[in-house]
Structure formats: C-alpha cells, structure tokens
Amino acid sequence: KAGVTQTPRYLIKTRGQQVTLSCSPISGHRSVSWYQQTPGQGLQFLFEYFSETQRNKGNFPGRFSGRQFSNSRSEMNVSTLELGDSALYLCASSYSGTRVSTDTQYFGPGTRLTVL
Amino acid sequence: QKEVEQNSGPLSVPEGAIASLNCTYSDRGSQSFFWYRQYSGKSPELIMFIYSNGDKEDGRFTAQLNKASQYVSLLIRDSQPSDSATYLCAVTSGGSYIPTFGRGTSLIVHP
Numbered sequence: 001k002a003g004v005t006q007t008p009r010y011l012i013k014t015r016g017q018q019v020t021l022s023c024s025p026i027s028g029h030r031s032v033s034w035y036q037q038t039p040g041q042g043l044q045f046l047f048e049y050f051s052e053t054q055r056n057k058g059n060f061p062g063r064f065s066g067r068q069f070s071n072s073r074s075e076m077n078v079s080t081l082e083l084g085d086s087a088l089y090l091c092a093s094s095y096s097g098t099r100v101s102t103d104t105q106y107f108g109p110g111t112r113l114t115v116l
Numbered sequence: 117q118k119e120v121e122q123n124s125g126p127l128s129v130p131e132g133a134i135a136s137l138n139c140t141y142s143d144r145g146s147q148s149f150f151w152y153r154q155y156s157g158k159s160p161e162l163i164m165f166i167y168s169n170g171d172k173e174d175g176r177f178t179a180q181l182n183k184a185s186q187y188v189s190l191l192i193r194d195s196q197p198s199d200s201a202t203y204l205c206a207v208t209s210g211g212s213y214i215p216t217f218g219r220g221t222s223l224i225v226h227p
Contacts, residue, residue, distance in 0.1 A: 033214065042217060042218070042219035042220065043160070043204065043217040043219075045214055045216075048214060056212075056214050088159075090159055090160070103213060104150065104162055104165055105150075105162070105215065106162060107152075107159040107160045107161070107162075108159060109158070109159050110158075110159045
C-alpha cells in the first residue's frame, strides 16, 4: 500500500506571497491532519479534515486554511506569508481519527517551506 | 493545556547498550501513547503504540506505560548507530484523537 504523499517537497517563497501544499493520504484513510514543525516549537497541530469537513483546528491564525476533497486528498493554504512561516509542513493520515484505541497517524515526507 | 514533556538530550549511548527514552504527560485522562522516530530531515515514522499499563515489546523496542505516574518510556535494546534519531512521544486524551507531541529526545548511538 502506498504511503502518504506530499507535494511539492521543497518550496521557496517571499514574504507576502501565498502558497498551497498538497497531501494524498494512504488509500482508505479518510482523516488528514496537518502539522507545522520548527526547531523552536516542535510539532504543532494545524487542523484535521474528515469527509471534506474540518473537524479540529489548532491555534494558528486565519492565514492558514485547508480543505479536503471527496477522494480524501487535502490541501493547505497559507496566505500573506511571513518569515516565521518557514517550517516543515507535515501531513498525516489515519483511517478515521475517531477510534482512539486503534487509530494511528502515518506521516508523509513533508514540504519544506522557506520564506525569504 | 495538555503537555507532553521529553528531555531534549542528546542522549548518548554506546553501540549494543540499552537506550532509555522517557516521556511524561500532564493529562490524567490520556488514553493512547505513541512513539515516533524522526531522522534528521525526514518525517516522523511510527515505531509503536501502547494503551495499557505495563510493557509492550516489538523486536528490540519495548514501550512501558505507568498511568499512575503519568509516564511512558521507550527502551531500545542492542542499540545500533542506525537508531540515532530524534524520538517523539505523542499522547491522545479522552475525547480527542488528535495527539499532542513532545518536542522529542535526540538519541546518539556511537560505535
């Protein structure tokens, strides 16, 4: 079974621009979560989508948004980029995200975003 | 605020030794506990998970959970240089299936 895929793998943008990142979950997985990872803050939860609906949201400003399509693929968008948005953006998929005792998240390779 | 604490390290052990990685969590209602390994420049990779008090073994890895002490650990037996990585502890609490991650412990296994 193919793993989680993310595109692009690397991205360089300038302040003020916007960016869209894409994630394809493991086949059959319906929950997609997005995380931001930086050396200073560690792994921080952005939001989670299930059946095209945002189910959970972390403490990030409205510049960070996302969506999920009917095939479970997900995109996240960051508008008006700031230098502090430079980070590794990770997508993780799980089967349903609701059965805590049996569900686990599997991460994609990440998108390394650099904001200049 | 749910917190998951890990010693950032680095923890340095010789090849062949047992590496012991520790994690404490603040929410007594925590239910599921996960260990991820992350190599430099790569994404986290799930090693194992544990839900019940006690030990769970998988190959060279053993997870130990003590809910009374709010403590979970990962033991790596016969450590190899290829085990050198950052180990992330993640915890989910009742009512939320979104894990809270610790900042990770850097492990260095030297020949």
